[in-house]
Amino acid sequence: MQENIKISDIRAFVVETVGVGGDYGSRPGGHWIVDAPQCNPLSIYENHAELRGGDASSAVGSILVEIESSTGRVGYATGVGGAPACCVIEKHLKRFLIGKEISDTEFIWDIMFRASLSYGRGGIALLAISAVDLAVWDLIGRLSGQPVCRIAGSGDNRSELPVYCTGPKPQIYKELGFWGAKIGLPYGPGAGAAGFQKNIYRISECREMLGSEYPFMVDCYMGLDCEYASKLAEAVLPYDLYWIEEALPPDDIENLKLLKKRHPTISWTAGEHEYSRFGFIKLIRSGAVDILQPDLMWCGGMTEALRIAKLAKKENVPVVPHAGGIYSYHFAAACREISMVEYCIPSLNGDEIEPVFGTMFDGEPLPVDGKIAISDRPGWGLELRPDQFRMDRPYALD
Structure with missing residues (x-):
């Protein structure tokens, strides 16, 4: 892969179609994941014993992240977090990543994690970081012509x-x-x-x-x-x-x-x-x-x-x-x-x-x-x- 290729843009989208993307809980009514009896974090309470309502992912939805390089190539990945994760990515994390060298994955990750420490360390912030990181790896693979695992x-x-x-x-x-x-x-x-x-x-x-x-x-x-x-x-x-x-x-x-x-x-x-x-x-x-x-x-x-x-x-x-x-x-x-x-x-x-x-x-x-x-x-x-x-x-x- 050519050296010194930079991140030039990051775009984050909410996926609106049910059953598409990284949100396991985004399923239509009647689907076994959402309608079959399933123990969940609310199951300690009697009136929630048969609800999968404890799955917060269905409340925030799938996202798609695109990362564009200075050469015009684009990598992408799906994840979870809906509009809140898109907000974290575009309104906060993006400013720290534009211009960073795409191949420096650990530095990019650490920048995102440290920038979001005051409100993150887990939850929506890590969902956002995960999706960006996965898109970074996709772009690196596309630029090098190699699968991520290699x-x-x-x-x-x-x-x-x-x-x-x-x-x-x-x-x-x-x-x-x-x-x-x-x-x-x-x-x-x-x-x-x-x-x-x-x-x-x-x-x-x-x-x-x-x-x-x-x-x-x-x-x-x-x-x-x-x-x-x-x-x-x-x-x-x-x-x-x-x-x-x-x-x-x-x-x-x-x-x-x-x-x-x-x-x-x-x-x-x-x-x-x-x-x-x-x-x-x-x-x-x-x-x-x-x-x-x-x-x-x-x-x-x-x-x-x-x-x-x-x-x-x-x-x-x-x-x-x-x-x-x-x-x-x-x-x-x-x-x-x-x-x-x-x-x-x-x-x-x-x-x-x-x-x-x-x-x-x-x-x-x-x-x-x-x-x-x-x-x-x-x-x-x-x-x-x-x-x-x-x-x-x-x-x-x-």
Whole structure:
């Protein structure tokens, strides 16, 4: 890649078409992600026991970020954060990035993080930073003619990755050849004893369908308290879960430690809703988490995910990225210690293979026989299809 290529412009758009882009919660009514019973952070309350309203991503929506270089080339990426993230990008972060050398990814990331410290460190600010960072990597790949995984890794990158599938129909995922299957826990503490029994029945039913050897996981989506999670862990021991995911809210590290102490044979995972390497350092040092799950559209993008993976490798803590589509695939391809990736099935009933980001891109790879193939196309290997969705740039300069 030619040296001294600078950032000349940054544009941030809100994606207005439901089911397109990085927001997992942007789905039409009747979709399994939004309408199936799903434990969530509000599930400790009785009147929210069957609502996925705890998912803040559906309240802010998908975004698209474009970064233009001084040579006129453009890189892009989707993410989450809606109009608030677009405001952070165009009204604040942009001024610090124009004129910066595009190849200096860590410096660009640190500038954004430090500039937003007074209101950031997580949340919307990190969602914005993540999307900008992913677009930077796409532009670097396009300028160099190389896929992101090859630029980020040692050069000896995997071209194919094992995939597990998340959705409501694990038996179908086994038949399709996925490495393993994950379901959402239907109910939280607010559903009482009846909800608890329904949870155990659902898990036992799935295990019976899948057989005793097939890897099977459960996602609690931050919806439990310590005592409920402990009771659940004891009750599901006969069903040999591969892991229990996000049992508690992200900041409740002390109770995560207590859960691990009480149930040392259970694999507890977390990190989907953690931000930056500084947050992951706390998880690693706690000793409470067996597998880390950074989401590249939330944790800070590719630059920060690589730093997180380096820290985790040093402490011998496995990393399996949360969802993330093409971004997680390239991340895993660049880091050979990552054993597999996740495909959160986006089809209406969770029974058909479709692109993670909907109609936004051409070139998005789909799992075949439980594996994802990584192409040699430059950047993330995707081409934007702007005629297939609606978007608006709310903070364009006059």
